[in-house]
Amino acid sequence: MEQLLHSVKIRINEKIFVKDPESSNLGKRIIEKSILMINDMGFESFTFKKLGTQIGSNESSIYRYFENKHKLLLYLTSWYWGWLEYQLVFATNSIAVPEEKLERAIEIITRETKEDSSFSHINEILLNKIVINEYSKSYLTKEVDEENKEGYFVIYKRLVGRITQMIQQVDANYKYPSSLSSTVVEGALHQHFLKEHFSSMTDCNDNVTPTQYLTDLVFNALNTTNNG
Template sequence: MEKLLQSVRITINDKLYVKDPESSNLGKRIVEESILMINDIGFESFTFKKLGKKIGSNESSIYRYFENKHKLLLYLASWYWGWLEYRLVFATNNIPDPNAKLEKAIEIMTQATEIDLAFTHIDEVLLNKIVINEYSKSYLTKEVDMENKEGYFVIYKRLVNRLSQMIKEVNTDYPYPASLASTLIEGALHQYFLMDHFSSLTSCDVNVTPTEYFKHIAFNTLNIKNNG
């Protein structure tokens, strides 16, 4: 199983890059260092010029991989959602009971992130922090509808759909499965943001995790019992 997981490749919409960063050591370095830098200084202060200086390469070499930093952020977010999707599929594939499957899915979607050794050039913990703090900047734009048509958000939408299908399996009569699925995924990001920056606005803390909170929401909404 470990060898199988190490062979997994997260496939990203090729319209998000000029040249696939997975195709070269420089491309992987660009992705690796951009995660470190965006986490350190924030997306607004991040530039390709600063990144080029950090990796000891010309700024123009980065433009050979990404058209602009917006596309890079979309790429990083898509990679993150694709990584969560592969974890979700592997973790729930052999769970026959719909309730247990949904419980595991909520854990995958909402628990604190840990390093995945299958992807050595990606720091998933820092990437998770970037998604929490910066992801909304990738779609709160005037171009969002056009970018949606181009498939820039297809992995995220597919992830929501997978969770939505699991919700339907638990309660076929529940009328809002997609809304609940997207609320669970987006809500988890928001709760972690509140924990870090506005702790008085959330009941989640070191003792009450977002996972517990969203299990409570899902199980009570769907009228099912949870083992937690």
């Protein structure tokens, strides 16, 4: 899988950016430094002016790649979901048993992130933290319906769709496969957030992982249907 991932290019909707940041060293520096800065100061405090200072370039040069910081956040989160999707596909492609395939998929989606050397300018660990803390800000906007029509969230939706299909392969009679799938993806982010910030609101801790909880949740739901 690692060799395959080295040749992977995460394809982002071209409407999200003005110029592909992967096409130049400056673009890659914009991505690299924006991840570090957003993780450090939060999305609200992050500005293109501050980013320009960090990369040693004019603020105007950043606008040649992204229309605004909202589009930059959409790019970063889309890249993350695309990267996660590739991992899921490669890790589950050779698994024939539906239950084992679904269990492996849940693990990929919910586990703690490890840095991937395939993309030297992107710190996946910090990007994961940004997705956990900031992803909802990319879609909790008045423009979400229009942006959805433009395909800004297609990678995220495709990832949820893949898990939905795996759930249906395990239990074709389960009535809520899409809801359960989106619960796994969103629930993973939420449980990691609670574990870090509101520990009294989750049973996840140093001994119980979000992977264990969400695997239990999914298979109990499907088993309940099977036994009904």
